[in-house]
Amino acid sequence: xxxxxxxxxxxxxxxxxxxxxxxxxxxxxxxxxxxxxxxxxxxxxxxxxxxxxxxxxxxxxxxxxxxxxxxxxxxxxxxxxxxxxxxxxxxxxxxxxxxxxxxxxxxxxxxxxxxxxxxxxxxxxxxxxxxxxxxxxxxxxxxxxxxxxxxxxxxxxxxxxxxxxxxxxxxxxxxxxxxxxxxxxxxxxxxxxxxxxxxxxxxxxxxxxxxxx
Amino acid sequence: xxxxxxxxxxxxxxxxxxxxxxxxxxxxxxxxxxxxxxxxxxxxxxxxxxxxxxxxxxxxxxxxxxxxxxxxxxxxxxxxxxxxxxxxxxxxxxxxxxxxxxxxxxxxxxxxxxxxxxxxxxxxxxxxxxxxxxxxxxxxxxxxxxxxxxxxxxxxxxxxxxxxxxxxxxxxxxxxxxxxxxxxxxxxxxxxxxxxxxxxxxxxxxxxxxxxxxxxxxxxx
Numbered sequence: 001x002x003x004x005x006x007x008x009x010x011x012x013x014x015x016x017x018x019x020x021x022x023x024x025x026x027x028x029x030x031x032x033x034x035x036x037x038x039x040x041x042x043x044x045x046x047x048x049x050x051x052x053x054x055x056x057x058x059x060x061x062x063x064x065x066x067x068x069x070x071x072x073x074x075x076x077x078x079x080x081x082x083x084x085x086x087x088x089x090x091x092x093x094x095x096x097x098x099x100x101x102x103x104x105x106x107x108x109x110x111x112x113x114x115x116x117x118x119x120x121x122x123x124x125x126x127x128x129x130x131x132x133x134x135x136x137x138x139x140x141x142x143x144x145x146x147x148x149x150x151x152x153x154x155x156x157x158x159x160x161x162x163x164x165x166x167x168x169x170x171x172x173x174x175x176x177x178x179x180x181x182x183x184x185x186x187x188x189x190x191x192x193x194x195x196x197x198x199x200x201x202x203x204x205x206x207x208x209x210x211x212x213x
Numbered sequence: 214x215x216x217x218x219x220x221x222x223x224x225x226x227x228x229x230x231x232x233x234x235x236x237x238x239x240x241x242x243x244x245x246x247x248x249x250x251x252x253x254x255x256x257x258x259x260x261x262x263x264x265x266x267x268x269x270x271x272x273x274x275x276x277x278x279x280x281x282x283x284x285x286x287x288x289x290x291x292x293x294x295x296x297x298x299x300x301x302x303x304x305x306x307x308x309x310x311x312x313x314x315x316x317x318x319x320x321x322x323x324x325x326x327x328x329x330x331x332x333x334x335x336x337x338x339x340x341x342x343x344x345x346x347x348x349x350x351x352x353x354x355x356x357x358x359x360x361x362x363x364x365x366x367x368x369x370x371x372x373x374x375x376x377x378x379x380x381x382x383x384x385x386x387x388x389x390x391x392x393x394x395x396x397x398x399x400x401x402x403x404x405x406x407x408x409x410x411x412x413x414x415x416x417x418x419x420x421x422x423x424x425x426x427x428x429x430x431x432x433x434x
Contacts, residue, residue, distance in 0.1 A: 081291060082294070098216055
């Protein structure tokens with residue numbers, strides 16, 4: 001399985017928020033996206049989820065970005081954990097298990113969430129919520145993991161556990177693109193994003209350049 | 214458990230748990246209809262005359278109350294992103310959410326309506342037709358409302374705009390629904406109103422999921 005990203009860029013409201021990114025990734029490899037805040041790490045990850053309009057193209061195992069077949073190959077976690085605070089930890093994950101398939105109890109166990117499975121998610125700490133959000137990843141074996149700052153609010157011990165889980169995923173032939181500022185202790189290839197140019201001539205929307213006057 | 218059933222169960226569970234707002238529409242419906250006689254006065258024939266229209270307007274507004282959270286809550290906590298990446302088609306997800314909205318908002322109104330019809334001195338002959346009309350018409354309210362909710366999902370204070378978008382679209386449902394009950398009160402057949410109301414419901418139920426899913430796709434991007 002091979003991921004080819006060919007000049008993927010993104011424009012919002014006539015302004016470039018992501019300059020063209022090209023990279024390739026083989027099965028078993030991971031990339032750590034680096035770069036200062038605002039450089040477009042989250043944008044690239046959301047773009048690869050098909051959640052943003054993009055220029056350029058990307059292919060994973062011959063499936064094109066934007067197709068349903070592509071969507072079936074990716075797993076995504078963002079800044080928001082998609083957790084309902086009135087449902088318990090177990091109910092939250094069992095719902096995603098019903099949707100994606102997979103064993104919710106095994107996933108809870110791997111992220112050390114079994115002891116709090118019956119607690120309403122609203123009463124959990126930020127780190128526990130993050131673990132619940134991450135537990136969704138291991139439910140169904142999707143080959144490409146797109147992770148946006150996965151270790152935010154995790155303690156050292158659980159960062160290590162997550163590193164192990166990510167490394168197991170890669171060893172099994174999975175792929176991962178991780179936007180992160182910390183060292184996960186894995187052999188992730190660093191990829192530094194360049195800031196999108198914000199020169200006025202790059203603004204293509206006539207309303208933003210004043211052409212309408 | 215099938216994915217769609219799991220989603221339906223979850224939606225209903227979220228609605229009936231604390232802060233879900235399932236009881237809100239019903240409580241609003243009760244209060245508005247019980248306040249009306251206080252404002253209009255104790256004239257029983259007048260009350261019986263305005264009852265169908267009053268109950269239907271109250272039902273519309275009660276339905277509107279919980280609509281703005283239909284997609285907004287999922288949008289805010291990131292659930293909508295993950296749902297969009299799930300194996301389910303977005304149209305199916307929207308259809309299930311519509312159904313859950315009706316079960317937690319529309320259905321309680323249908324059940325409460327006979328009691329409220331009594332308090333408004335509605336003729337006995339009109340009551341079965343009122344319930345029938347509400348049962349046929351309230352699914353349309355959820356379906357049309359879901360389209361409005363999908364269009365306004367990313368907006369701050371979208372609920373206000375939602376009302377402005379959706380209320381005009383509720384007009385045909387209101388006219389035919391209220392007509393069915395008031396004609397029955399006058400001892401007349403429902404006539405063309407009933408098939409028209411059923412037609413509106415079928416149209417909005419079949420087209421609604423597609424329109425709302427298209428609007429959600431635009432808003433997700």
